Amino acid sequence: MRVTAIPAFRDNYVWALHDDRSAILVDPGEAAPILAWLDSHHLKPVAILVTHHHADHVGGIRELAARHDLPVYGPARESIPGRTHPLAGGETINIEALGLGFQVLATPGHTLGHLCYVGQGALFCGDTLFSCGCGRLFEGTPAQMHASLARIKALPGNTLVYCAHEYTLENIDFALELEPDNPALLLRFEEVRALRGKPSVPVSLSTELATNPFLRCEEALVVVAAAQHFGTPLQPGLEAFAAVRRWRDER
Numbered sequence: 174m175r176v177t178a179i180p181a182f183r184d185n186y187v188w189a190l191h192d193d194r195s196a197i198l199v200d201p202g203e204a205a206p207i208l209a210w211l212d213s214h215h216l217k218p219v220a221i222l223v224t225h226h227h228a229d230h231v232g233g234i235r236e237l238a239a240r241h242d243l244p245v246y247g248p249a250r251e252s253i254p255g256r257t258h259p260l261a262g263g264e265t266i267n268i269e270a271l272g273l274g275f276q277v278l279a280t281p282g283h284t285l286g287h288l289c290y291v292g293q294g295a296l297f298c299g300d301t302l303f304s305c306g307c308g309r310l311f312e313g314t315p316a317q318m319h320a321s322l323a324r325i326k327a328l329p330g331n332t333l334v335y336c337a338h339e340y341t342l343e344n345i346d347f348a349l350e351l352e353p354d355n356p357a358l359l360l361r362f363e364e365v366r367a368l369r370g371k372p373s374v375p376v377s378l379s380t381e382l383a384t385n386p387f388l389r390c391e392e393a394l395v396v397v398a399a400a401q402h403f404g405t406p407l408q409p410g411l412e413a414f415a416a417v418r419r420w421r422d423e424r
């Protein structure tokens with residue numbers, strides 16, 4: 174199985190899992206670049222996986238589904254155009270054309286029905302986790318997002334994280350405010366800068382655990398940095414997470 178990033182809009186990635194004939198598309202936000210890519214690689218789309226209802230993740234579904242007969246998996250509790258397979262999290266789905274299975278994780282926070290898909294050592298996490306960042310809390314609470322990120326943290330460290338946006342450099346800029354001396358973060362900064370705009374994802378979960386402040390809210394230095402910023406003592410964990418998220422929002 175190969176995974177290819179199809180760029181969409183300004184900074185979205187539509188992930189395509191494929192062999193030489195068939196492709197699964199994750200979060201097809203706009204149809205045109207996907208149809209062009211499928212065409213040039215002579216691939217047939219066989220399934221769509223949707224993480225959440227935002228337009229930049231679902232905008233291309235109708236056109237793809239009009240041209241191809243394919244299942245559309247997505248959160249049951251959100252309005253997803255063309256959805257054929259509603260999911261709540263906890264299911265396993267099988268895409269037979271490619272012989273691939275995925276575990277479905279409920280990860281509310283960015284939206285209330287947000288799902289992640291885990292399989293073949295990969296995590297397709299939509300707008301829940303970004304490299305060195307996490308999604309804004311448009312619908313959920315800090316407690317929901319903190320619990321969702323804990324679910325992701327429990328996956329094997331060698332899991333490759335496929336985020337839906339290229340936000341890494343601006344996220345690192347913020348992460349360095351919290352942990353200016355974190356060697357793993359400084360190394361990641363150098364690596365991403367050297368990419369000069371090429372995709373910085375996928376990234377291993379172990380790298381994220383060492384660099385992403387939203388996954389590091391139990392770490393003393395992160396807790397202290399947030400407490401100093403807000404001038405108030407903070408408990409490690411959820412309380413620190415909520416403060417770091419608010420700091421990022423206000424920045």
Ligand code: ZN
Nearest residue numbers: 225227283300
């Ligand atoms: Zn979103």
Ligand code: FE
Nearest residue numbers: 227229300337
């Ligand atoms: Fe998005």
